[in-house]
Amino acid sequence: MLYAGIQIDAGVVIGALRSTSTVPDDRLNFPLSGNLATTAELGWGVSQIAFLIALVAFSRLTAVVSSRSGRVGGRAAVLGGGLFLGGHLVCLLFPDARLADPSGVAAASLFLIGSVFMAAGFIATGIAVLRSGLWSGWTRYTPLAVGAWMVVMIPLQFTALLQLAVAIHALTVGALALTILVERDE
Numbered sequence: 001m002l003y004a005g006i007q008i009d010a011g012v013v014i015g016a017l018r019s020t021s022t023v024p025d026d027r028l029n030f031p032l033s034g035n036l037a038t039t040a041e042l043g044w045g046v047s048q049i050a051f052l053i054a055l056v057a058f059s060r061l062t063a064v065v066s067s068r069s070g071r072v073g074g075r076a077a078v079l080g081g082g083l084f085l086g087g088h089l090v091c092l093l094f095p096d097a098r099l100a101d102p103s104g105v106a107a108a109s110l111f112l113i114g115s116v117f118m119a120a121g122f123i124a125t126g127i128a129v130l131r132s133g134l135w136s137g138w139t140r141y142t143p144l145a146v147g148a149w150m151v152v153m154i155p156l157q158f159t160a161l162l163q164l165a166v167a168i169h170a171l172t173v174g175a176l177a178l179t180i181l182v183e184r185d186e
Contacts, residue, residue, distance in 0.1 A: 006043055006044065006046075006047035006170075012163075012167065014031060014032070014163045017031040017032070021033075023037075024098075026098050026099050026100070027095075027096055027097065027098060027099070027104075028090075028091045028094060028095055028096070028097045028098075028099065028103070028104055028107055029041075029091070029095040029096060037095045038092065038095060041088060041091050041092040041095065042092065044088055045085065045088040045089065045092060048081070048084055048085045048088050049085065051081055051084075051173065052078065052081040052082060052085060054173075054176075054177060054180060055074075055077050055078045055081045056078055057180055058074065058077070058125075058143075058176065058180055059071075059074025059075065059077060059078055059125070060074070061180070061183065061184070062132075062134060063128070063129045063132045063134040063135050063183065064125050064128060064129060064143075066128065066132045066134065067128045067131065067132065069124045069125075069127065069128050070124065070125050070128025070129070070132070072121075072124060073120070073121045073122065073123070073124025073125035073126075073127075073128060074121065074125055075121070076117045076118070076120050076121030076124065077117070077118050077121030077122055077125060078121070079114075079117045079121070080113075080114040080115065080116070080117030080118030080119075080121055081114070081118065082114075083110045083111070083113055083114030083117060084110070084111060084114040084115075084118075086110045086114075087107045087108075087110035087111040087114060090103055090106050090107040090110060091107050094107075108157075108158075111157060112154065112157065115150055115153060115154050115157065116154065118146075118147070118150050119147050119150035119151045119153075119154065120147070121147070122143050122144065122146040122147030122150060123144065123147035123148070123151075124147075125143045125147075126141070126142075126143035126144025126145075126146075126147050127144070129143050129144075130144065134183075135179075135183050138175075139178075139179040139182055139183050142172070142175045142176045142178075142179040143176065143179075145172050145175065145176075146169075146172045146173060146175075146176050149168060149169055149172045150169065152165070153165045153166075153168075153169055
C-alpha cells in the first residue's frame with residue numbers, strides 16, 4: 001500500500017509540474033530539480049523496496065507456487081521489481097543526466113527490462129492463480145490485471161503519459177496489496 005500511495009501521488013504531482021518545469025525534458029530528473037529531485041527519488045526508491053518486499057510475499061503464496069508457471073512468474077516479477085529498484089538508484093546517482101547519456105540509457109533500460117519481466121511474471125502468476133481455483137471473487141484477477149497493465153505501460157514509458165501510466169499501475173498494485181492481505185495463506 002505504501003508503494004501504491006507514493007506512486008499515485010507522484011503521478012499526480014509530476015504530471016502537474018510537467019508544463020511549468022524549467023528542467024529540460026531530456027533529463028532523468030525532469031520535471032524536478034535539485035534537492036526536490038533527490039528527495040523524490042529517495043521516496044520512490046523506498047517505495048520500490050516496499051513493493052519488492054510485497055512481491056516476495058506474493059510470490060510465496062500457495063495459489064502462486066501451486067504450479068511451475070506460477071513459481072517462475074513469481075520469480076520474474078521479483079526480478080522485474082529489482083530492476084526497477086536499480087533504475088531508481090541510477091536516477092538518484094545521476095539526476096541531471098540526459099536520457100541519451102550512458103546513465104540515462106542505463107536507467108531507461110532497467111525500467112524497460114524490469115517492466116517486461118514484471119508483465120510476464122504477473123501474467124504467468126495471474127494464469128496460475130486462476131487455474132489453482134484457490135482464490136475467489138475479484139482477488140483472483142488482480143495479478144493478471146497488474147500484468148496486463150504492465151504490458152500497456154511498456155510503450156507509455158517513453159511518452160508524456162508516463163506519470164499517468166505509473167499512477168494507474170499503482171492502483172493495480174494497491175489492489176494486489178489488498179489481495180495479499182485478503183488471500184494470505186493461513
